[in-house]
Amino acid sequence: MILVMGPVDELLTAFFLSHLTATGREYLFVDERHLGAEVRLELDWHPGPPGPGRLTGSVCFPTWRVGLESLSGIYSRLGTGGLELSQTPEARAERAHAAALLDLFPGPVANRMTAMMSNGSKPCQYAAILAAGLRVPDTLAGADWTRWEAFARGLDGDPIIKSVSDERSLVKQVSWQETRAAARPGHPLPPHQFQQRIPGANVRVHVVGASEVLACRAETQALDYRHPDATGHTVSLHAVTLPQPVADACRRLSRALGLDLSGIDLIEPPGGSSDPGDWVCLEVNTSPGFMWFEQHAGLPIAGALAAFLHAPLR
Amino acid sequence: MPRFVLIGAEPFPFLRELLRAEARRASVPLTEVSAAAWGTTTTPWLELRAGRFRGGLLDTEGASDTELTGEDVLWCLTERPPPPAPSEYMRAEHEALRDGFHTCCPARSINRRGLLAPLWTLALWRLLAQRLPARREASVLFPPCFHLGPRPEDGRRWKPWPREAEVSRAQVWWTVPTPGPLHLALVAGQRVTLWRLEDDKPRLAPPADLEADLLQLARACDADFLEVLLVPREPSDDAAAAPWTALQLSTLPEELESMLADERPEAREHLASFARELLTGQEDAR
Secondary structure (H helix, E strand, O other): EEEEOOOOOHHHHHHHHHHHHHHHOOOOEEHHHHHHHOOOEEEEEEEEEOOOHHEEEEOOOOOOEEEEOOOEEEEEOOOOOOOOOOOOOHHHHHHHHHHHHHHHHHEEOOOOOHHHHHHHHHHHHHHHHHHOOOOOOOOEOOOOOHHHHHHHHOOOOOOOOOOOOOOOOOOOOOHHHHHHHOOOOOOOOOOOOEOOOOEEEEEEEEEEEEOOEEEEEEEEEOOOOOOHHOOOOEEEEEOOOHHHHHHHHHHHHHHHOOOEEEEEEEEEEEOOOOOOOHHHEEEEEEEOOOOOHHHHHHHHHHHHHHHHHHOOOO | OOOEEEOOOOOHHHHHHHHHHHHHOOOOOEEEEEOOOOOOOOEEEEEOOOOEEEEEEEOOOOOOEEEOOOOEEEEOOOOOOOOOOOHHHHHHHHHHHHHHHHHHHHEEOOOOOOOEEEEEHHHHHHHHHHHOOHHHHHOEEEEEEEEEOOOOHHHOOEEOOHHHOOOOOOOOOEEOEEEEEEEEEEEEOOOOEEEOOOOOOEEEOOOOHHHHHHHHHHHHOOOOOEEEEEEOOOOOOOOOOOOEEEEEEEOOOHHHHHHHHHHHHHHHHHHHHHHHHHOOOOOOOO
């Protein structure tokens, strides 16, 4: 049985639950709003060598409970949907227990709370991306002008500016002169990240269980394919098969970040290449909203995720 | 010539003094950044070109720029939250820049911080639970039993895990079989020292198996310096109980600082030799 946790009215949670219902998969759903009210978690951790017996416990409802031993995997959308969450001690405690369950559960979890943190700082991910064999754009991250001009002048064309964190921001191309002119004397420069603009096609790769690789190409004139309408462009998504070495690099990257579900943003070099060192990785989304890609490119991501989470315990 | 950068060492004046002396002895330039300056007047930067990271510290008041290389040593002991920001977006950006610097800075970082480092992303009780036993069947060091939820009524002595009770409000309880006397293990690089925290804190020779477990625990946590509170099994206890149980784990040298304040020569020698290895060696601190 798959445990799904998240807000019932959040788009992706609802989409995945519909998929489970339509395909007859057994699941247990916990609405995040009910944690600490109608739903509690009780967990016991026993010292000893690694194995399924180390963690025991239950998901407790007012009149019944479900033992962890009957769960095969967990899908979490906790923290999404922009909910105003209850701040009672009970609700805070149960959200913390849910986070602990995601980290401690011995079977597959998409995704563990700690594994999702790498997305909080893009440079943190760059270290893992490079180790996996993919390329990263030349980048400057800082909060001062001192290094900016020399960096910008060393690039081909004007650089891209984007957020350092995972806070959603509109990616823009800016010139050194415009940026310098926008500076306010006496005000420190806020943290920023400048990057070389990379020519090529946007490819979004979803990796499930660090094995199944489902990719699509986004065709658009927009700088940021996720927000094409912000610049008056359209986007179309088409499923593609990645060259094997590139797919393997994505698997390595997903595994290195401890993710059972990842959304990897790549730039395919003009003319294509099977060498992962020619493909640029912009970032790894650790809580990917895969519905859009499934609906527009026909990628069977929900099915792959359900099959992975429903496998017998390792 | 390597450089030694020490950030946020104010809560540890005795340790800081000793590190200053070791830096002088090794003729290594020491740069100290206070916790208040770090992230405000001294900001990190990070540059990536052709797959190679460069990083450093900019002093925005004195306009000095200190680039750190793989020869240099960085020990960030404490940090404050990012400076007040006009929006949640800006606060997240400050934090992300600092995390990125810690993760990717080429310097040899002691207890490297960042979002890929288990020491800084996992709650410490979970770190103990998941990283112990460190050497499977050969291990002599185990975590306590943990329970999440209401306090169990099973006759055993359950205690709340303090930090969770204060911060996340999680109800995390722990228990061990009848605990023996409290001990402290200091892991610094490849050296382990063991101290009994009672009766004038005598230093003991750590049993070889326990030493191997503690070194493996530090490796599993990507740690260079750890303080571990632990208790041995009582002689009267069930022989099936764990020989040693780790009760707490800390990256902060608080017990070491207290022993330095008490002018314990063994503690001084332990830290001095760790510092000498770092400042004269070329190997990664880890």
